[in-house]
Amino acid sequence: MDALVPFAPDRPKTRLADVLSPAERRGFADAMLSDVLGALRTADFSPTLLTTEPVERDAAQTVDDRPLTEAVNAALADRRPDPDRPVCVVMADLALATPRSLSRLRASGDVVVAPGRGGGTNALAVRHPDFRVDYHGASYLDHLRAARAVGASVREVDSHRLATDVDERADLAELLLHGDGAARDWLVDAGFELDATDGRVGVRRSGSN
Numbered sequence: 001m002d003a004l005v006p007f008a009p010d011r012p013k014t015r016l017a018d019v020l021s022p023a024e025r026r027g028f029a030d031a032m033l034s035d036v037l038g039a040l041r042t043a044d045f046s047p048t049l050l051t052t053e054p055v056e057r058d059a060a061q062t063v064d065d066r067p068l069t070e071a072v073n074a075a076l077a078d079r080r081p082d083p084d085r086p087v088c089v090v091m092a093d094l095a096l097a098t099p100r101s102l103s104r105l106r107a108s109g110d111v112v113v114a115p116g117r118g119g120g121t122n123a124l125a126v127r128h129p130d131f132r133v134d135y136h137g138a139s140y141l142d143h144l145r146a147a148r149a150v151g152a153s154v155r156e157v158d159s160h161r162l163a164t165d166v167d168e169r170a171d172l173a174e175l176l177l178h179g180d181g182a183a184r185d186w187l188v189d190a191g192f193e194l195d196a197t198d199g200r201v202g203v204r205r206s207g208s209n
């Protein structure tokens, strides 16, 4: 199954700017991308990076510097998904995604949607030629509406692993708790560890607060 993996390598993960420098954010985003591509390949997806600029990766790439929604919609229009040729869209920051969780996108439905915590849309499988995306904000709700508008059936995937996009400091704790790939290793090497001194589990970095 084809899977588009949107990736913007220029200034990634700005919401982690309070804990990571710009160079670190690039390194961390790159490690998460490695995990996502690896899990997709193990689950027999054919990933294509939909990237704002060429990246040094052994992966098919479509370079499109337009904003996320426009770039994904152009790729969907180009590929014209149908029930025999679905197209998935899987975000590059799903560092907990496993082959098994990604395989759940193979469920039946014109649009299979894996919502992110906080209202986003972390992964989609599109089998309807007229469905188009609208990312940012509560895009999960927008995608339900968009599917209804073109008469597409919807199936939701309720998965902690697919719902966890790593955007903010609190998400780093999820990755330390449940991850086992390159992104988790990157965090550990950078000195991050779990911290439960406030009662709730968070992260601290050795040498800082």
Ligand SMILES: Nc1nc2c(ncn2[C@@H]2O[C@H](COP(=O)(O)OP(=O)(O)OP(=O)(O)O)[C@@H](O)[C@H]2O)c(=O)[nH]1
Pocket: 005, 006, 007, 008, 009, 011, 012, 013, 014, 015, 016, 050, 051, 052, 064, 066, 067, 068, 071, 091, 092, 093, 165, 167
């Ligand atoms: N092709 C493409 N991918 C994008 C674009 N913006 C974000 N992405 C990718 O889409 C996914 C979700 O991104 P976000 O979490 O919304 O944004 P981010 O840039 O990773 O992080 P923030 O700067 O904190 O918002 C990630 O895989 C990004 O690399 C874009 O304009 N074009």
Ligand SMILES: C[C@H](OP(=O)(O)O)C(=O)O
Pocket: 068, 116, 118, 119, 120, 121, 122, 134, 135, 136, 137, 138, 139, 140, 165, 167
């Ligand atoms: C792309 C965007 O990601 P978020 O801002 O929720 O991380 C969305 O899922 O609509």
